[in-house]
Amino acid sequence: MNLLLFGITLLVAGGSAALLARRSSWLGAGSAVLGCAAGLIGAVRALAAGASESWRLAWEIPGGSFAVELDALSAFFLIPILGLSALAAIYGVGYLDSWRGKKALGPVWFFTNTLIASMAMVVIARNGLLFLVAWEVMALASFFLVGFEHEKPAVREAAWVYFVAGHFGTAFLIVFFLLLGREAGSLDFEGFDRVAPAMSAPLFLMALVGFGTKAGFMPLHVWLPDAHPAAPSHVSALMSGVMIKTGIYGLVRALTFLGAPPPWWGWTLIGVGLVSGVLGVLFALAQHDLKRLLAYHSVENIGIIALGAGVGVLGQAAGSPALAFFGWAGALLHVVNHALFKGLLFLGAGSVLHATGTREMDHLGGLLKRMPVTGVTFLIGAAAISGLPPLNGFVSEFLILLGAFSGACSKSASTAVPVLVTIGGLALISGLAAACFTKAFGVVFLGEPRGEHAHHAHEAGLAMRIPMVLLAAACFAVGLLAPAVLRFMAPAVKQVSGVDFAGSPSSRPAIAWGAAAFLTVVGGLALVRRRLLAGRTVGETVTWDCGYARPGPRMQYTSSSFAQPLTDLFATFLRTRRTQSPPSGYFPRNASYATETPDVCREGLFRNAFLGGAWVLGKLGWLQQGRVHLYVLYIALTLLALLMWSLR
Amino acid sequence: MRWGIQAALGMLLAPLLLGVITRTKAFFAGRCGAPLLQPYYDLAKLLGKGAVYSRTTSWVFRAGPVVGLAAMLMALAFMPAGGAVSPFAFAGDMLFVAGLLGLTRFFTILAALDTGSAFEGMGASREAQFSALAEPALLLGLAVLAKQSGELSLSGVMQGISASSWGVVGPELVLVSAALLIVFLTENARIPVDDPNTHLELTMIHEVMVLDHGGPDFAFILYGSAIKLWILGTLLVGLLVPVRTGNAWIDGGAFAGGMLALSVTTGVIESTMARLRLVRVPHLLVGAIALSTLALILVLR
Structure with missing residues (x-):
């Protein structure tokens, strides 16, 4: 203290x-x-x-x-x-x-x-x-x-x-x-x-x-x-x-x-979590500004935390210790995990912005070769936020899903139905998040540079690299040391959920050794590959271009084209605006295509509410005369009214 | 011990399933077809070759096949084979396997994007879309099995489902099997979702993503996808052929027969159906999600 x-x-x-x-x-x-x-x-x-x-x-x-x-x-x-x-x-x-x-x-x-x-x-x-x-x-x-x-x-x-x-x-x-x-x-x-x-x-x-x-x-x-x-x-x-x-x-x-929470608090949290999670990741998919994409992923991850909290509250309400423990442990661990990988990703995006001067993903590309440290750490953050083993994001999503699976085994429908929503929702969220981060990493760091900005990129300075490397190491550490981390945070989980699960169940160490074993297998196979290729001819050439003679970096898939099948599928929610002038005629010259996905809630909900508020308040404009003695009169009248009310 | 033998057989026999599928398709097309062992010959040939890399690619392109195969071998360790319980089983290992499938996909997509080719980008984009929709179908299907057996590990689930379960919750299991079959076909890049044989890049998904890989890398990819076929096949066969007598020979034989039948069925589906138009594939996958959800509602009632 x-x-x-x-x-x-x-x-x-x-x-x-x-x-x-x-x-x-x-x-x-x-x-x-x-x-x-x-x-x-x-x-x-x-x-x-x-x-x-x-x-x-x-x-x-x-x-x-x-x-x-x-x-x-x-x-x-x-x-x-x-x-x-x-x-x-x-x-x-x-x-x-x-x-x-x-x-x-x-x-x-x-x-x-x-x-x-x-x-x-x-x-x-x-x-x-x-x-x-x-x-x-x-x-x-x-x-x-x-x-x-x-x-x-x-x-x-x-x-x-x-x-x-x-x-x-x-x-x-x-x-x-x-x-x-x-x-x-x-x-x-x-x-x-x-x-x-x-x-x-x-x-x-x-x-x-x-x-x-x-x-x-x-x-x-x-x-x-x-x-x-x-x-x-x-x-x-x-x-x-x-x-x-x-x-x-x-x-x-x-x-x-x-x-003691009633079950509907759990339902509410799960509903809020589902909406935030799914819509958050969908809006992220539709963005082509790197930092804006990451910002929408914060909404998604807050949704995952709310799903976990909802499962935990549901467990408290239903008196099921397993549900309460796994839900809350997953939610709280995801708080830490999100701080680690989202901190890392924003720092990585900052390095990209610092090096290239643009956040527009469709102008970038090929940065992994120019910025190796930023690239590797960003990749680790991207895999972690997609909830993939052996990193930390997987552990917290695993706990929430495990809670939901054990909830599905319970008898009562008031627990089982929201839990079903959690399983389906979390699976969809993690699938879409993987799509979004393959897009973000693939378009920014892989392939060829799409513009001048990316050509002259340089690696960030030491003060910027050290925090990124430490955060990336922490992502691995939480994934590999999951049981120790959970034991360490047990008092906090107990305070929230009221459940002390110190000794059981057996799956917590298992994911840690699973992760370690996986890394060993990767290392072993990498050695096998190296042995196989040793002493053989390893050539270099251009990417297979299907016989086309002049492939260029502009022909690469961009972030917008990568996400297009998914954004089209969910167009009802996204309302993407397109401005296009397609090529026409036998010798087309200029063609352009631009998409913009403004926030539906902001455009549809808040803009109208605030415009309405401004209109109503505008009607009261006659009260505001700009003359001081009138304002003094208002004050005197108010005081008089309050006096009469208190003497009543 | 028993599980160890069966896992080793899985690693050995997985490419054979590809051979059986090809042979079935050849039969339907009226050809004599490639030898059953052709996938092994291919693997041996590729493992003996050097490699050619695009200048655009980075280490991510080289890491993709290694990570993918490692994830699949790791996932195989958790699969109960033919009634034998995996010694590594733990509560929630099904989620770990699903995570490993996701990791393979993540690296395959990145390796494709690393080439900077429009074709491979196209395949990557489609893979990302379809797998995002296949994931809920898979997890909801697994939730049904977990609920039905009261177990959270794959081995426990497979022990908990027996021939008598089909008498009690037959309709639910039919729904789940249908959903898992769609996931099986999608994840393994089979018709009606993807065509493993076409040579027109514009219509392919999985094949186009690995267009630039060659030599040992490509062998890793081929072997990894054979193992993936085996893993998802094990799940489906364990559900559809629930022979659990406790006798290793009977259970193992029934399992092997089931895998063979599944490969033949896949070949039949590929021979008798056309590939769906790409815009229709999401409908199929949403259908699979709906089937899983329906099954889950039925078992929860």
Whole structure:
């Protein structure tokens, strides 16, 4: 606890000092790394010990108290938050280097450090007001980071959308905490578990919307696909890898207040997870901007986490320990896994952007030869996010599916039907994710360069490569050491699910040795191949072109053409816009084809809602005269009305 | 021990299934056809060759066949063969096998994209589409079997399904078998989804993806796909020919007969059907998902 608070203090102090040192990154990044390391040691020790530590200071704000606690759940969320933040800070030093002298870097580090510190505060706060303050600081710090390149209109718009969406969610959270506080008599978390059963349903929905906006559940995800690409890449990695997980943390924490969950909470979470997961990955497939594609995959992975949480809640409601344990263990492990591989992928996308100056996948290609380290680590991240063995993504999806399979073996239909949806949904999601990441990796890193941008690409600097290599190694480590990881996180799973599955079942070590055995077989076969080819002629030539004499890089499949069969199949959801002028005549000259897939929820739902709101409020425009004495009259009238109401 | 012999036989006999299919097709076409052992001759020839690589390709192209074959050999370790229980079985190994199938596909697609060829990109794109739809059908089908047998490992499932299960939940098992047969044909690049024989790149899926591979790499790919045929065949035969007497000779014989019959059936399907138009293939796969879902609803009721 002390180490953690020291780390947070260091982060804030270093960030403030960085404001003064406007040019250099070292002060901000150094304090971020040291602060995160100190906090990380504290969190790991707390989770390993399994005991909780609390600390409280009086605070003069009414209802507020500076109450913090480090229990298993908080420690569990702190580990990915602080771990990824430290790596992102190292990466940021290299990434921001090209802006040195052009932009003031001090504020970036101030806001980055503030963001990290506020995320840590969110997960340890034990008072409603303190939580909301930390939540708001987190939203504001990330808002300013999204607006880093504020001279671009698209970036400004993305930042504003994020600002509005964030506060839409916060509005629900304020009501959520006020209602809880009214029930408990204090805004401290300690009393929150005394909620009357009648209130728990509205509180659950309030938490689902409020925290879901931050987490990015469909259709509340609208800010994500704009804000993540707009931010500098190490900030995108932080926002997507861990910041949106504070939404998941909030939801999980809220569930611990609200008592025994009824089955419909599980159904709701599974429904939300299915919609977010399937639509998230479909929209990702339709994108050709690399960072936007990754942003939609965050929606997909949040959906997978919600599916796992839904299975877990269902198990709690049905009194089935296996279901509750596997669901929650899968969901929580996926939180960490997503931080690892999505952090890695965003950093990789940042290196690509840094080296080529474009995020447009259809202008790239052949980068694996030019950027070998970025390429290999991106491939590992891509395989991990597709849920393939022997990497970490497979382990968490395996746990969720195992929970669902054991749920399918149960008798009651109220458990079995949602579980069926989970199995089918998760299978479809992982199939589509594999399609999307073969597309992303294949188009960006393989084949021949499709344009000038990719020809002159160069490998990223050392500060950028080290975090990527470490994250890729962590993806392997979690896959190969799955049983140890699960044992380590058992206190957190127990706190959420109420199930302690320390000893059983037998399949957990099995996937780890399966993964290790698989890697051994790969190594063995690679040796066989090498022996076979040794001493034989190994030639090089052009790709088989079917006799066509002039094959060129422009003839390669692009990201749009690769995804076209799938996007056509799901055109009902995607509403892709096409602008085309097909070749015509005997000697066709110009032809063009462009697709754009705007967000259906944003275009169809929120745009209309906000336009409607603007229209209604516009009708009240006559109230706003611009004359001060009229406004004073409004105030006097309001006070008079309030006085009469209180005297009534 | 018993399982070990049968797994070794699987590794040895898998290419024979391809020979049987080709022979059946030749019979229907009125030709005498290639020898039954032709796939072995092909493998031996390819393993003895050097290799030619495209200058466009990177190490991913060379890693594809190695990873693919390794994943298939690994998956074979979990398959219960002819009533024998795999010593490696664990709760959820069916998900691991499905994951390994996915990994093979992932690397095959990437190796195809690595050549920078439009044809191979086309095949890769189609493979990605069809396999994304085949995955739910497979997993939902496996969920039916898990529910029916109350077991979460493939070996347990196969032990739990016996001739008497067909009397109790016959209709459900018919539905699952149909869904798994569609998955079997899709995953193994068979008609009506894909044509393993055509020489027109535009109409192929799997064959076109491996167009640039040669020598030992191509041998790995061919052998890997033979093993894949064996693995998915084992699943289907275990379901359709549930002879579980406990006698190794009877069970093993019934299993071998089932595999032979499945190869002949595949040959018959290939000879009597035309390949579906590509836009119709998703309908078939969605049909398989629907069959699996229906079966699952029936066993859950």
